[in-house]
Amino acid sequence: MASQNLTDDRQLQSLSLNDSELVEIRARQRTFEGAYWRTCLSSFGFALIILRIFEKEFFSIGLIFVAFGGAMLCISALRRRNNLDIFDKSKPFVTSGGYVVLTGGIATLTYLALLIMILRLEEPKTKNG
Secondary structure (H helix, E strand, C coil): CHHHHHHHHHHHHHCCCCHHHHHHHHHHHHHHHHHHHHHHHHHHHHHHHHHHHCCHHHHHHHHHHHHHHHHHHHHHHHHHHHCCCCCCCCCCCCCCHHHHHHHHHHHHHHHHHHHHHHHHCCCCCCCCC
């Protein structure tokens, strides 16, 4: 394990990048990795608001946002792990279409589950004066 880390460190040190390549790496991190992290954090934050402020009838809706945030966290980790070899010329360039389809599918399922949960909510009971 230590020898693998040493090899990775040597490869990173021997990788000489020019300014345009550094800008490209930063742009990829900001755009792609950051987008998944921001979505994850905002979903967790919204779930926390729902779970803390609203009544227990909304608990399942808050849990849906927790699950969505967890899914975005997993996608972010997978994307980050598979995005480390962008300058390896021996590997062919692969677009992120699979991650986009996966994210779209998870978002669609999340919104369908939210719609079902909202439609199942009972009408509030009001006191007659």
